[in-house]
Amino acid sequence: MDFELDDSLSSLQQTARRFSDEQIAPVAAQYDASGKFPREVLRMAWELGLSHTFIPEELGGLGLSAVGACVVVEELSRGCSGITTSILSNDLGLMPILVGGSRDQQREWLAPCTQDFKVLAFCLSEPGAGSDVAGLQLHAEKAGNGYVLNGTKAWITNGGEADLFTVFATLDRSTRHSLRDRHKGICAFVMSRETPGLTPGKKEDKMGQRASDTRVLHFDDVRIPASQRLGAEGEGFKIAMTTLDRTRPLIGALATGIARRALEESLAYAAERKAFGQAIGEFQAVQFMLADMAKDIEASRLLTFQSAWMLDRGMRASKQSSMAKCFSTDAAMKATTDAVQIFGGNGYTKEYPVEKLMRDAKLMQIYEGTNQIQRVVIARELMKG
Ligand code: CAA
Secondary structure, eight states: OOOSOOHHHHHHHHHHHHHIIIIIHHHHHHHHHHOOOOHHHHHHHHHTTOSSTTSOGGGTSOOOOHHHHHHHHHHHHHHOHHHHHHHHHHHHHHHHHHHHOOHHHHHHHHHHHHHSOOOEEEEOOBTTBSSOGGGOOOEEEEOSSEEEEEEEEEEEETTTTOSEEEEEEESOOOSOSOTTTGGGGEEEEEEETTSTTEEEEEEOOOSSOTTSOEEEEEEEEEEEEGGGEESSTTOHHHHHHHHHHHHHHHHHHHHHHHHHHHHHHHHHHHHHOEETTEEGGGSHHHHHHHHHHHHHHHHHHHHHHHHHHHHHTTOOOHHHHHHHHHHHHHHHHHHHHHHHHHHHHHHTSTTSTHHHHHHHHHHHTTSSSOHHHHHHHHHHHHHTO
């Protein structure tokens, strides 16, 4: 077992850290306040090879390992998790093409993303189907050699900004199927933003991660040729689940970055702020919070790297990916809440960075599968024996 990064990952980590310190952290508060989409920051990350990292080398991409991607994401998210969510959603958006697409489809849709900067969006959730993916209602009706899509997606990250969309729709919206079979009509598609009938709707005014664009998407008679279907008819559900198995470690890394920032800010404040004639870091009550943050950060990173390591070896990692996502995001929520506590009244104001960390951390427990769903996945895997 080796806990050291090799030279190339170590140098990538330095690049990501520098980019985060110089290009993300200084603009984080500004994008948080405005809620504007940080397109130029994303473009710079792409130019440096810190985004779209999973595109294989044979298609002109970096072909970064899952461990490598986690190393990058943790560094970026220390600067701002909202901006980092916008960056990593590109890899989430392209993953169904890697998982379910043919070589020709990968060449057609992914190779151009290595030549020009393109934003991607993964379109799974719906107003009535967030946790319950098999219950999704976006309808794909067969028409000639293709499909016509009608319905609505919701909470789509990068939804108003994406050039390419991977979209999940069902051939059969009827409820006659048993709970076991509902997912069998789901298909995955890829489409560009120019596709007639595809229109971004309302942008969500979110509590945190305000630099990420979260949208409703409307599909009104969207015509898609069969050549834009990823995998076979009915394979969409499994493509979505395999995608999430592969991207949940990135969420673990993102959460670890938030918790690390909370610890760094808390350590600095605890050394500087005085009460009862001494620095507050001298009090055991504060020290215990700092110690808990540090141990949870280490545990989050280990779980995250373990799940990524398994994926890099082609192993199924549903349980470990869900453990990494669930543990790290709960830990980030606790670390940021304790950071606000350490900062006291100052922590509750926008003058200091920790209230943003706490708002940002909350989303981590909800997106990419709520932490309740992660526990469902873990328990089901345990019971398989
Ligand atoms: N890999 C491969 N196949 C899988 C699988 C996996 N990880 N998980 C399930 N399957 C297969 C099952 O084996 C089963 O196959 P058969 O029909 O051949 O037996 C089939 O898929 C159905 O599985 P389940 O019966 O387990 O399905 P379910 O309806 O009970 O739901 C669930 C499972 C885990 C609850 C799933 O719906 C889920 O993960 N929900 C959470 C959704 C989610 O994470 N959304 C995130 C959106 S993206 C986002 O938030 C990102 C962002 O904005 C940044």
